[in-house]
Amino acid sequence: MDRNIRTVDDVLKLLDGLFAPEADRWTVEAGTWWDGFYTDRSKPVPFFVAKPDESLVSYLGRSLITPGRALDLGCGPGRNALHLASRGFQVDAVDLSPTAVDWAEERAREAGADIRFHRGDAFxxxxxxxxxxxxxIYDSGCFHHLPPHRRISYLALLDRALAPGGHLALTCFASGEMGSELSDTDFYHQSGLHGGLAYTPESLRWIFSELTEVELRRMHDEPAESPYFGEPFLWTALFRRDAQDLAGGSRTES
Known part of the structure; x- marks a missing residue:
């Protein structure tokens, strides 16, 4: 007989277990799934290219963000981490897949970039x-692979890791273009994430309502010859954590 629920973290881990391993693509145990995904570097996967997001370049070009300390969540082969480092940021980059991080480290060595890479679960x-x-905190494609209950962990990470005045920059699947339209409840009935969750602008504004919206738009469609990555099936959003956001206290869930 198991009686192993005592904390919120215990509940989150129980909910994690409701998802089939092949569908649960964000936990450390799923790192092997992502390892297989990243093994063949010749696959025509849009974000395998060594190009930064056009939105990131735009934020920097308009001075919406300025160099400081940066965390790249779900860094993959490191394309955005490398760009941040080239623009003067001190960069930490984390990914579940050792294969992806190995690739990113190769790119960093070739570029002479000083980036701290971490293999594992950012939470x-x-x-x-x-x-x-x-x-x-920069997230290009991590958030939409989280099951609904792990938004709690994501927001808790922002609470403890995002500095006052700091920014969250996010790209995620756009509803009606890419990703599953199932309700949060239905994901638990079906025990799978169906490749990722679609979001509307309203849902993103509600989830990140404790932050101040700076910009939320569809990512620009960048042609193959462009030096930047851009796919119109993604939202790109920039939120700011104002100093007064700290007044209400922090979440303690992991």
């Missing part, structure tokens, strides 16, 4: 390991 990394607080 489980300690403050010492991550080295925050961060002036920028």
């Amino acid at each position: 489980a990394l300690t403050a010492t390991e991550l080295g925050g607080p961060y002036d920028l």
Whole structure:
């Protein structure tokens, strides 16, 4: 007989277990799934290209964000981490897949970029390991692979790791273009994420309502010859954590 629910973290882990391993693509145990995904570097996967997001370049070009400490969540082969480092950021980058991180480290060595890479679950990394607080938390495609209950963990990570005045920059699947339109409840009935969750602008504004919206738009469609990555099936959003956001206290869930 198991009686192993005592904390919110225990509940989150129980909910994690409701998802079939092949569908649960964000936990450390699913790192092997992503390893297989990243093994063949010749696949025509849009974000395998060594190009930064056009939205990131735009934020920097308009001085909406400025160099400081940055955390790249779900860094993959490191394309955005490398761009941030080239623009003067101190960068930590984390991904579940050792294969992806190996690739990113190769790119960093070739570019002479000083980036701290971490293999594992960003929610489980300690403050010492991550080295925050961060002036920028950058997420290009991690958020939409989280099951609904792990938004709690995501917001808790922002609470403890995002500095006052810092920014969250996010790209995720756009409803009606890419990703599953199922309700949150239905994901638990079907025990799968169906490749990722679609979001509307309203849902993103509600989820991140404790932050101030700076910009939320569809990502620009960049042609193959462009030096930047851009796919119109993604939202790109920039939110700011104002100093007064700290007044209400922090979440404690992991």
